[in-house]
Amino acid sequence: METIIRLSVALGIFCIMIGWEYVSPRRVQHISRKQRWPVNLGLAAFNMAVMRLSLGGLAYLSAVTAAGQGYGLLNRLAAPEWLSIIATLLFLDFAIYCQHIVSHKWPLLWHLHQVHHTDLEFDATTAVRFHPLEIMISMLYKVLCIVLLGANPWAVIAFEIILNGAATFNHSNINIPPAIDKKLRWLIITPDMHRIHHSTLPAETDSNYGFSISCWDRLCRTYVAEPRQSQTAMAIGLTPFRELHELGFVPLLLLPFKALRKR
Template identity: 70%
Template structure:
C-alpha cells in the first residue's frame, strides 16, 4: 500500500507539472524532449525496478525497527506522536541537505551525482534523472539517519511523498511571477532558486542545495538569489558534457566509471 500511495502521488504531481510546463514554460529549451526524455525516464524506470526488487522499503522498515527496539533520539525521549512526526520531517530534511553537499564535494560520490547535473535542460524529468548506484547509496544513508533519529514510521511515508513532490516541482520548467517567487522562497525551494544549482558555472552550482524548505541554505550560507546571467539565458548542465549525443542512456550509466568521471565539468 505504501508503494502504491507513493507511486500514484508522484505520477499525479509529475503529470500536473508537465502540463504546467507546456502552458507556461520558463525557458525555451534548446534540446528537445524527444532527445532527453527517453534517457531521463529510462533512468527513472530502471531505478524504480531496482528499488522494487532490492531496498525500496528500507526507509520505512528502518523506522519500524527503530520504534520496536527503542533506537534513536525520538524513541529514547518518548515524545508525542505529533512532535515525533514534525521532528522526523525536519531532521530528515536537513540530513538530505547535508547529503546533497557531500554528493558534490566528495569526488567518489560526485561521479554518481554528476549524471543528474549533466542534463542540458531543466524540467520535471530532471528530477528523476539519477544513476542507480546513487539511488542505492542514498537509501542506505537515509536508513541510517532514520535509525539515529528514531524516525516516526508514519512520517517516513509522508517524507518520501514530500521528497518526490518537491523535487518534481523545483525542477520544473514553469513560470512563476517574480513577486510570488520571492515570497515563496522564504519557505520553499522554487524552480528559479533550484535552477541556479544546475548552472554550468561551478560557483553557482555549489549553492542552493536544499530540496524542500529554503531555510537550510539561508542558515548555512549556501544561498544565492540570482545567477550571473538571466534565468532564461544561463547555461544548464556541465561544461565537460555539452553534447547530447554523448549523454545517451548507456553513456550516462557508464560516466562514473570513466577516467574523467571525477572532473567537476
C-alpha cells in the first residue's frame, strides 16, 4: 500500500509538471524530448525495478522495526507523535541535504552522482535521472538515519512523498513569475533556485543543494540567488559532456565505472 500511494502521488505530480512545462516553459530547450526522455524515463523504470527486487520499502519497514524494538532517539525519549513527525521530516530533509553535498565532494560518490548532472537540459525528467547504485546507497543511508533517529513510520512515508514531489517540481522547466519565485524561495526550493545547481560553472554547481525546503542552504551558506548568466541563457550540465553527443541509457550506467578506471 505504501508503494502504491507513493507512486500514485509521484505520477500525478509528474503529469502536472510536464503539462505546465508544455503550456508555460521557462527556457527554450535545444535538445528534443525524443532524445532525452527515453534515457531519463528508462533510468527511472530501471531503478524502480531494481529497488522493487532489492531494497524497496526498506525505509518504512526500518521505521516500523525501530518503533517496535524501541530503537532510536525519539523512541527512547517516548516523544509525542506530533513531535516525532516534525522531527522526522526536518531531520531527514537535512540528512538528504548533507548527503547531496557529500555526493559532490567525495569522488567515489561523485562518479555516480554525475549521471544526474550530465543532462544537458533541465525539466521534470531530470529529477529521475540517477544511477541505480546511487539510489541504493541513498536508501541505505536513509535507513541508517531512520534507525538512529527512531523516525515516525508515517512521517517516513510522508517524507518520501514530499521528497519525490519536490524533486519533480524543482527540476521542472516551468515559468514562475520572478516576484512569486522570490517569495517562494523563503520556504521551498524553486526551479529557478535549483537550476543554478545544474550550471556548468563549478561555483554554481557547488550551491543550492536542498531538495525540499530552502533553509538549509541559507543556514549553511550554500545559497546562490542568481546565476552569472540569466536563467534562460545559462549552460546546463557538465562541461566535458556538453562536447559529446547526448549519453544513452547503457553509457550512463557504465559512466561511473569508466571514471573509476581512469583514476
